[in-house]
Amino acid sequence: MTVLMEFIKVSKKYRKSDTLALDGVSFELKEKERIAYLGPNGSGKTTTCKIMSTVLYPDSGKVLFHRQNIFKMRKEYLKKIGVMFGNKTKLMENIKLQDAFLLLGHIYGLPEKDIKKKVFYYAERLNVGHLLDKRLREFSLGERTKSELIGTLLHDPEMLILDEPTIGVDIISRYEMYELLKDINKTRGTSILITSHNVEDIKELAERVILINKGKVVFDGGFPEFKRRFGVEEKDVVLRFRNYTEFEKAKQELSGFVKRIEGVNLHLAIRDEEMPRVLNKLVSFQDYEILIKEKDLSEILRRSFSA
Amino acid sequence: MKYLNIAFYSFKDSLISLSDFIIMSIRPFTILFIQFFLFKYVFSHEREVGGYTFSMIVAYIFVVGFISTFVDAGSFPYKMESSYIKGTITTELVLPVDYYFFEYFKNLGQRLAFSLQFIIANLILYILGGIKVKLINVLFFIPSLFLAFTLNFSMYFIVGSLVFRFVKIAGITEVVRFLGGLTGGRLFPLSFLPEVIQGFITRLPFAYTVYFPANILLGKGFTKEDIIIFLFWTFLMTFSSILIFERLRETAEGYGG
Incomplete structure (x- = not known):
């Protein structure tokens, strides 16, 4: 070119x-x-x-x-x-x-x-x-x-x-x-x-x-x-549980992805290629809400440059 | 051709912005209203002042009302300042045009729109008021009006260009506006002034933005020297404004965001 x-x-x-x-x-x-x-x-x-x-x-x-x-x-x-x-x-x-x-x-x-x-x-x-x-x-x-x-x-x-x-x-x-x-x-x-x-x-x-x-x-x-x-290919996923038993089960099964825990809310960081595997696991849990967020580019860049 | 299109659409743009149009149309008439009664009082004691009778002074204030509305560019530096600080000037600077001519024709379209009612007022005065204007004067007046517009616009364009250096230019704009108002013949004919002051003021550029074209239309006569000074200021200001703009633009740092 x-x-x-x-x-x-x-x-x-x-x-x-x-x-x-x-x-x-x-x-x-x-x-x-x-x-x-x-x-x-x-x-x-x-x-x-x-x-x-x-x-x-x-x-x-x-x-x-x-x-x-x-x-x-x-x-x-x-x-x-x-x-x-x-x-x-x-x-x-x-x-x-x-x-x-x-x-x-x-x-x-x-x-x-x-x-x-x-x-x-x-x-x-x-x-x-x-x-x-x-x-x-x-x-x-x-x-x-x-x-x-x-x-x-x-x-x-x-x-x-x-x-x-x-x-x-x-x-x-x-x-x-x-x-x-x-x-x-x-x-x-x-x-x-x-x-x-x-x-x-x-x-x-x-x-x-x-x-x-x-x-x-x-x-x-x-x-x-x-x-x-x-890490642009990562997504932030938040699982909000209404049932403590389900929360505990998810915490164990998704331990590799857990970034932070707030009460009965699990904050996960999932790479794009791992998303299908995680979604398959999510089917087995009950009584929760899911929130998927794209990474904020400014935040990624800010963290990268301040590190 | 593209610059004529800019003037045409700017004219349209100004007419459509109804609130602006009404305000800008009414403002000059309020000054005219005050001038009328002021001169009525003056001429109740004197038959003639500075070579003007009352009917001539009425014609003068109407003509000056039109000319000063048409050539007005006093708001241009404020527009430059605001668009520089907000960064909106960048959208105009990326167009493949000469910025001076782009703004010149935009302003021309806008001023034409805001002067329309004055043209009508002057025609009414001409028909009903018994004011006689010779055709030859009109023929000389038209080019002088456009030269006056060019001269006045160029002076304010220079002031506007200072935004690249000083960012805030309201103070200097007001000084220029004040000088223009005082020495341009907008409030009264410059022939009312003592001869020494008159001789000095009529060599400054502002006298050629309003007073001189008005005199041409009203048949007050002009000399070869007047024409030379008029052309000198117009060319000097136009070339200077283009050069100053380009020079200062190169040193610009901001454009907000």
Whole structure:
């Protein structure tokens, strides 16, 4: 695969707060690649996205797109990428959504016919077709986010930079977004770089993970290796028993998975591949409630980095 | 073409935001109301002041009401400050446009929307009030109005760009607004002032944002020197604003979150 973007020894210091946000960060993004760019809060993720989208300028280092400096071809470069910042919109809020898309399409120099065709297609895919005659200010957060994604895709970007795109979005909307993004990646070869605190985003979209902490890259590898090293494939399961005998029985039989006990509640940590075996055992117990939680990525990263 | 689209949709956006539209429409008329009665009192004692009769001053305050509403960009630095602190400015900076022209045309659309009622008020005054405006004056007035808009917008764009350095720019914005109000001829014709002060103020850029275009429309005449100063300030401010914005943008650190 051809290299699309090169981030070469990029540093950025915030002088007012005396923070070194990026300290010689280097990585490459290839065509068709899907990268999750992760790190704890304040690690430099958003700074990277802002530099990649020419919003911020680095103090040193180079950022190349097709081997050309992005800051020397800013407007041309911005036509080739799509940028989405979670909870922020580039669409006008008081006019009808379809007009807001028309304006955005005109800014990218697209013919009106093409804009309408694409808007209709994406709106159907993301289930917001019924909103085209309404105004963005009347939308729910999920509807706004899906509209913003359509706006980001209108000009068929070669690369997408998605900074926490699903923040505050419900699970159904998130899966609609994942499906569309995977489809675009597959059919058009659009590269994706995503930052998120949501495990589901990473599981669904990332093939490769770059982990950043205190402005330095601390991990760069495939998603399976990342899962193994950072325990992402584990789920937190809580069993709430109403019967003490059943609680004791479960405690013994699931002893290998017990992480914590609170009264008659068992807190278990179960890896994805062990889940079927545990579920088989659970069938034999009675009088309990089960709660399965995805691991919180921020928590995993916080623990990993503080260890 | 894309910039004209920005102006068009911004015009639409401003009309649809009804509460803003009503407030922004009423505000200039309240000043006009006060000015009218103030000048009525002044002209009850004098037939002519600074080369203006009462009917001419009424025409002046209506025309100035329109021009100052049309060229107004005083809220732009506040918008920049708020979007910089909240980080929403990033969504505009990632668009493949020149930011100056993007905001220029957005503001143009918005100001057109907010000036509509003044155009109507001026037409009523023209038809019912017996005010005579020559066609040649209108032909000179239109380009001068757009130049005035450009000049005023560029000055506030420079102030707005300071957000990249200072983050909080309300103080400096208010100073510029105050100077603009005082020396732009918004409250009274600058010819009311003593000649020495007048000579100084009419060389400052603010005089060309309101007073000068109003004089053109009302047939007060202008010299070659006036045109040169007007063009000088407009080009200087436009180029400076683009350069200052780009320069300061490179040093920006924040954009909230």
